[in-house]
Amino acid sequence: xxxxxxxxxxxxxxxxxxxxxxxxxxxxxxxxxxxxxxxxxxxxxxxxxxxxxxxxxxxxxxxxxxxxxxxxxxxxxxxxxxxxxxxxxxxxxxxxxxxxxxxxxxxxxxxxxxxxxxxxxxxxxxxxxxxxxxxxxxxxxxxxxxxxxxxxxxxxxxxxxxxxxxxxxxxxxxxxxxxxxxxxxxxxxxxxxxxxxxxxxxxxxxxxxxxxxxxxxxxxxxxxxxxxxxxxxxxxxxxxxxxxxxxxxxxxxxxxxxxxxxxxxxxxxxxxxxxxxxxxxxxxxxxxxxxxxxxxx
Ligand SMILES: [Fe+2]
Numbered sequence: 001x002x003x004x005x006x007x008x009x010x011x012x013x014x015x016x017x018x019x020x021x022x023x024x025x026x027x028x029x030x031x032x033x034x035x036x037x038x039x040x041x042x043x044x045x046x047x048x049x050x051x052x053x054x055x056x057x058x059x060x061x062x063x064x065x066x067x068x069x070x071x072x073x074x075x076x077x078x079x080x081x082x083x084x085x086x087x088x089x090x091x092x093x094x095x096x097x098x099x100x101x102x103x104x105x106x107x108x109x110x111x112x113x114x115x116x117x118x119x120x121x122x123x124x125x126x127x128x129x130x131x132x133x134x135x136x137x138x139x140x141x142x143x144x145x146x147x148x149x150x151x152x153x154x155x156x157x158x159x160x161x162x163x164x165x166x167x168x169x170x171x172x173x174x175x176x177x178x179x180x181x182x183x184x185x186x187x188x189x190x191x192x193x194x195x196x197x198x199x200x201x202x203x204x205x206x207x208x209x210x211x212x213x214x215x216x217x218x219x220x221x222x223x224x225x226x227x228x229x230x231x232x233x234x235x236x237x238x239x240x241x242x243x244x245x246x247x248x249x250x251x252x253x254x255x256x257x258x259x260x261x262x263x264x265x266x267x268x269x270x271x272x273x274x275x276x277x278x279x280x281x282x283x284x285x286x287x288x289x290x291x292x293x294x295x296x297x
Pocket of ligand 1: 146210252
């Protein structure tokens with residue numbers, strides 16, 4: 001896929017992650033959500049009800065896949081069994097695209113269960129870009145890399161985070177999943193200007209946005225995905241949209257997940273902010289919720 005094609009990916013509107021805790025309540029609220037993001041690892045290994053719910057959701061709404069275990073920055077070989085399982089899920093679900101984080105999450109076959117940042121070096125750019133090309137090349141849908149939050153900085157870094165991100169996605173020729181909350185959290189924690197960071201990115205590659213809440217501690221802000229989006233992140237979201245135009249936007253909530261009505265209300269706040277910038281742009285791909293409202297409990 002060429003660089004210019006990423007900003008031509010469909011605008012899916014405003015969505016949330018598909019979570020087990022909402023399986024029972026989601027059918028009645030489906031019309032409030034334009035698309036769903038599916039954590040690949042949560043569904044790759046499971047059949048039964050999760051797969052059945054996913055099938056029904058995918059019949060009614062566009063779906064995108066999002067992973068946490070690709071470990072694209074690791075020096076271990078790419079995990080072929082993981083990629084095979086991911087390919088199977090892609091074939092079954094037919095997502096519009098799939099994504100993972102610009103980080104490493106395993107080394108010498110030990111899973112860290114954490115997203116470890118990479119040093120911002122030319123060596124890392126070349127290493128990751130080659131691996132992204134290998135992953136993207138075997139999938140029938142586009143691949144996006146997400147900017148992670150991080151809490152350490154490497155002495156060896158040779159460039160800024162924005163330069164690193166630009167170099168990787170440009171050289172890998174992949175899309176960018178821009179997590180707006182991560183930009184805010186990193187800017188606060190590492191002392192840079194969030195708007196200047198956004199201006200330095202290849203915004204023509206942004207195909208999806210993440211919005212989320214965070215936890216403010218006395219000496220650090222933690223990207224928890226466990227709270228409402230704060231006004232400063234909402235302002236940054238408007239700033240991004242003023243430069244990108246319509247971009248599919250997802251509310252991430254992974255801890256202390258609230259009931260579905262609260263998710264709908266929080267997503268409405270994001271949608272309202274988006275409409276302030278974009279006007280009323282119809283999302284692509286919604287095919288009606290009849291299928292989902294009849295699914296079995
Ligand atoms: Fe995110």
